[in-house]
Amino acid sequence: MSAPPRRLEQIARSTALVSGLVLLAFAAAELCNDAIGLVSLEAMGDVAAWRTALIRSWPGTALLFVAFAAHVGTTLWFVARRATLRMPLWDGILTISGILVPVLLLPTIVDTSGARVLFGVDDDSLYRLAKLWPEHAFFYVILIVLLWGHGCLGLHQWLKLRPRYASIAPVLGVVALALPIAAVAGLVAAARVVSVLMADENFAGQVRAATRWPTADAEDALWRWRLGALAAYAVLLLGVAGALTARFLRIVVAPKIDVTYVNGPTLKASTGPTLLEISRIHGVLHADACGGRGRCKACSVRIEQGEASLPPRSAAELEMLGSEGPLIRLGCQIRPSAALTVTRLTHTADAAAAEPELDMAGIERQVAALCVQLQDQSTVLGARRAYDAIFLLNEFLDMVHAAVKNHNGWVARVTGSGIIAVFGRDDTAEAACRSAATASADIDVALDRMNEKFAAELGRPIAAAMALTFGTAYLGRIGAGSPKPLTAIGPVIDAAIGLASLTEARGNQFLSDPTAFQAGGLDPKGFELLTLTAKSGETRQVFATNHARLALPPDKPPPVPPG
Ligand code: FES
Incomplete structure (x- = not known):
């Protein structure tokens, strides 16, 4: 199987997601209905009447059928086009449970909807419960665990990348656990009541008549349908296995x-x-x-x-x-x-541990250090709810992080509302300073974009205080306990932090040590040259501006403007 057009893959991903959400909603409704068995058999039957009316309506049936076919189809399609069976554990669980669910679900569908369509059986909750207890109960519980677990894991993997998921995850987690437990308990309670009632021949006869219970011939036919459905699915799985094998062989012989x-x-x-x-x-x-x-x-x-x-x-x-x-x-x-x-660009914990050149003893480097802080953070963040403040701060840090990574920089430290980035770990002094200056110009432009994006929520624009220095840093693994994070310390880092505080205090956007400009061959045109006096009486000069984009080296393309 050759690589499909990327558009097709995109459509398949969206189809799998949407159909999965539809099926999860149907499953949740089914579990809620089962849980009502804890209240009474009658209440369970009343809710089931509403639920089945919805499912048996033609839009409900069509939606359920299309979602099921689409989800199983896309699951198998993605399995068939895998290039390797190595995958993260969660992905493996999702894939295997996705393959197994139809094995358990198809016989249930034949026994309920199949019996209704083929033999006119009224598969209401009484019929289902009478059929369930006791011999099919275990099988049904396994189906609930597999199907619900698959759905919840898929939903979690989708939502975990959303910024506000962390705040609702505990609630969703409780619901995800409580619902199937309540459903199984309700189902068992109701099924046991029905089984006691069915022991009465009179009652059983009435139930059989009311639900048009399948005859012995119909039961035989349903058994053959169950077998046929499973055989058809097995053929499908064989096809997937064949496609997967062909894919592996093509990879082996490919150039x-x-x-x-x-x-x-x-x-x-x-x-x-x-x-x-x-x-x-x-x-x-x-x-x-x-x-x-x-x-x-x-x-x-x-x-x-x-x-x-x-x-x-x-x-x-x-x-x-x-x-x-x-x-x-x-x-x-x-x-x-x-x-x-x-x-x-993203180091796994193992990959970080595998960087042999930065061992515990550390190394000394001439680097450019860029310290970027959110200005006036107590006002910007203080008035917000915790999750809003964290969301905004993460957006800011992600934006800075992206600019740093984009220009060969390395985030040595995150300091609450700021980042200390190091440039030149594996580069010349000139390249390091130019990269840091380019990153600061990018941050200036990206900040405009961020302010536009969040204008309605922010009320007032947010600003960054940036400081660029050049000098000696010590790079190594520093920290208590294990693993020790890779970080940077030294005079150039301290100078960048001090200068960033000064940038904020002065209300500038960017201050730079002239040494960084010199080492990078940067043009200070447009910058104000300030002479600062320390408490000790010592004086020093810095370049200052409110537009870090002025630091962009002339040979670099300008960052993309907002909009
Ligand atoms: S693995 Fe998530 S975007 Fe590539």
Whole structure:
């Protein structure tokens, strides 16, 4: 199976998501109905009458059928086109439960809806409960656990990337656990009552007559239908297994290219799989938080060489990487077809531990340090609810982080409402200072964009205080306990922090140590030259501006303006 057009993949992802949400809503309604069995059999029957009226209406039936077919279809399609079976644990659980649910659900559908359509059985709650207890009860509980677990895990993986999910996750977690427990308890309570009632021949006869209970011949026919449905699904699974095998064979014989990971291995990789799949096939650590669905940015890489061979950004990349430079791509969206060199931009904990050059003893480097702080943070954040304040702060830090990463910088420390970034860990002094200046110009522009985006919520624009210094830093793993984070300390970092405070106190946007301008060959035109006097009486000079974009080196393309 060759790689499908990216648009088709996008449609399949959306279809899987929407159909999954529809099925989860139906499942939740079913579980709520079962839970009412804890109240009484009558109450359960009354609610079931409403629920079945909805499901048996033609829009309800059509929606349920289409959602089921679409969800199973897309699940199998994504399985068939996997390039490797290596995947995160949660993705494995989601995939296996997605394959198993129809195995348990199809016989239930035949026994209820199938019996109604084929033999006119009234599959109301009395019929279902009488059929359920005791021999099918265990089977049904397994179905509830598998189906509900699959739905909740899928929903969690989708929502966990949303900024406000953390605040509602505990409530959703309680509902996700309580509902199936209540449903099973209600179902067992109601089924036991029905089983006692069914022991009375008179009552059983009335129930059989009222529900048009299937005859022995009809039961035989339903058994054959159950078998047929499972056989058809087994054929489908065999087809998927065949497609998967063919895909693996194509990958084995496909032309090979060099894929080089900066600070990592160089591989001979087959063309066809995505970069993230190549990483997984070869056991290279590569972060991902959405299972390669193009929703998280964790797999981002910077293309160091070979960008010309890559297709333009996919819709998912355009959405996720809108403000990032053109060399930043999502590893799960690009399929290398020629030699490629990349830097992984999100370090997994294991990958960080695998960086041998920055050991506990540390190293000394001449670097540019850029300290970026949210100005007047107590006023900006103090008036907001906790989750709004955290959301806004994360948007700000993400924006700064993106600009830093985009220009080969490294976030050495997050200081509450700011970031200390280091440039030049593996670069010349000139390149380091120019990269830091370019990042500060990008932040200036991105801040305008952020203020536009949140204008209605903010009430007043937010501002950043930036400070650029150049000098000596010590890089290493510093901290208490284990693992120790990789960070930077030293005079240049202290100077950047001190200068950033001064930037804020003066109401400027950007102050720079002239040494950084000198080392980077930057043009101070448009900057004010200030002479500052320290408490000790010592004087120093700094360049100051309210527009950090003036620091952009003349040979760099200007950042994209807002809008
Ligand atoms: S793995 Fe989430 S966007 Fe690529």
